[in-house]
Amino acid sequence: MTATDSTPPAIALTDLTCGYGEQVVLEKVSFAVRRAEIFFIIGGSGCGKSTLLRHMIGLQPPLRGSVRYFGRDFTAATAAARKDLLRTFGVLYQGGALWSSMTLRENVALPLELLTDLDRREREEVVALKLAQVGLAGYEDYFPAEISGGMKKRAGLARALALDPAVVFFDEPSAGLDPITSRKLDDLVREIRDTLGTTIVIVSHELASIFDLADRVVMLDRAAKGIIAEGDPRRLRDGSDDARVREFLNRRGEPHRQQEGPLS
């Protein structure tokens, strides 16, 4: 690992063009996420939020542009460097994406088993710690099918946190949760950031969470194929020049005229 400059941002996107094959979903997206920041990627359905996330975490190769983590290029990284960079971040998928044939203990322990030299006892301790951190102490031997949706997300978060990554991505964390559970998850996110200084990137369109948690947001738009606003969500709500941004953040005004697209 080499130092590039004094403090490169946690994540830097430069002219990232995202899409699938010939189809371009987002063009020339550039922004930076600071360290220990809670950063939201917001926008209406079909604007490319999840597509952007898939490109950021390397599930989809970008058509052009680059993603850098802590100054290191992820897009053009060699296989070894890429493997190393993958440990920089954890991802909480929308449904938790727990491996259904494993208990919660095994789900959280697997990254530790595969990617660290910890012995069995130490792994058990980390698993217990991570599950306690997300409030699931005592559920080690449950299978994903035996717990509720909110618990699945928390277990997924425990797994994402297993290697103490510097960055954690959340894909629609509120989806499918009741407001109270969703609020508790938000509190957990804040606590993780405050305790460990983790950088948090959340893809969401849940206004309550955005105003409650976000330090900064970028808003994507389907028609613009890119970012239409960036900054503090409260300021954007009250003072953005763009009507689309104000409308989205105030969630009022004319009925939605945006073209319907695939759910993001």
Place this chain on the structure above:
Amino acid sequence: MSPPRAPASAAARLEGGTLLVRVGGDWRITEKHPGWTEMPTQDAPQRVVLDGAALGSWDSSLALFIRAARSWCETQGSAFVLERMPEGAGKLAGLLAQKTALPATRPLGIPGLAAAVGTETVRLWRETKDLSQLVGECAFSVGRFFRGQAQFRWRDCLVEMQQCGAMALPIVGLISFLVGVTLAYTGSLVVRQYGGDIWIADMVGLAVVREMGPMMAAIVLAGRTGAAYAATLGNMKANEEIDALATLGVSPIDFLVMPRIVALFCMMPFLALYSDGVGILGGMAIAAAPPLNIPATLYWAEMQTIVDLSDINTGVLKAGAFGLLIGLAGCWRGLQADRSAAGVGQAATAAVVTAILLIIVADSIFAVAFNILGW
């Protein structure tokens, strides 16, 4: 991730009754870090002080170290003090102390014989009821179909027919040809001993048309199509697609199960006939070659003396029944599947096993029935 890093360290020093542990460097759980067991902890000191003045970055590994130190102090009766330590690390370590008791897990161990037999019997009874229910629902669906009330889509059925019929021709052909070859080879060993080389045509013809043709086609389709049905329906169940149909008021039996069973029922007789023909060709190819040297025309003429239309009919009748059974087994296991990735895999396996079991049982029943009827 802030390079360059100093390795994690913990140095202990005994000062009077106080064990002072200086913690320093960057603690990463993915890298080597000191454990509490490495500390010189032979005598119980009055106080243990963890000093984090030289600490760089840290994560859960430090929390684990603090927790180990704290619980050691509790067992030794020493006072435990954190100095210049990040607040979060102590808090994180505290989480482990609050760990609630594990809930009761399922009892492990081997159940007694009586319990095992009982459980299996109950399971078998439940499965039989379940399968009977599906058969009943399919019967009602057929009734609805003839009254024009079923939500049956011919388009789906035709696609399934293509999948299980035309697309299966190469593999069914290959296997049937090889079965014909094997039968001819094995049979020739016996018939040549009696100088009855020509009877090989009778033997292969009868075996293929009455038994092997329908059976081979059925076994290939059980593995190819039955498993695919179970996986498709199992996946649909896991994704709540079947629930979505049910809440629309669309019967999953009419919409998903019937097109598949009908497709298999219609296609299996044709596949069996095809399998018969290719199997006979396999036998013919071996008979034509040395050492038998039977010309194809002679082989064909001899075969016709023993294989008649009733033999072909019994094969075709059985094939239709096998088609029904494969479709039922596949759809049944798919609808029964657990809502998980593993559940879908188990359903596919169970579908193949069930289908083959049902095929063999049905074949035995047919053999007895045809014998009684004199077919």
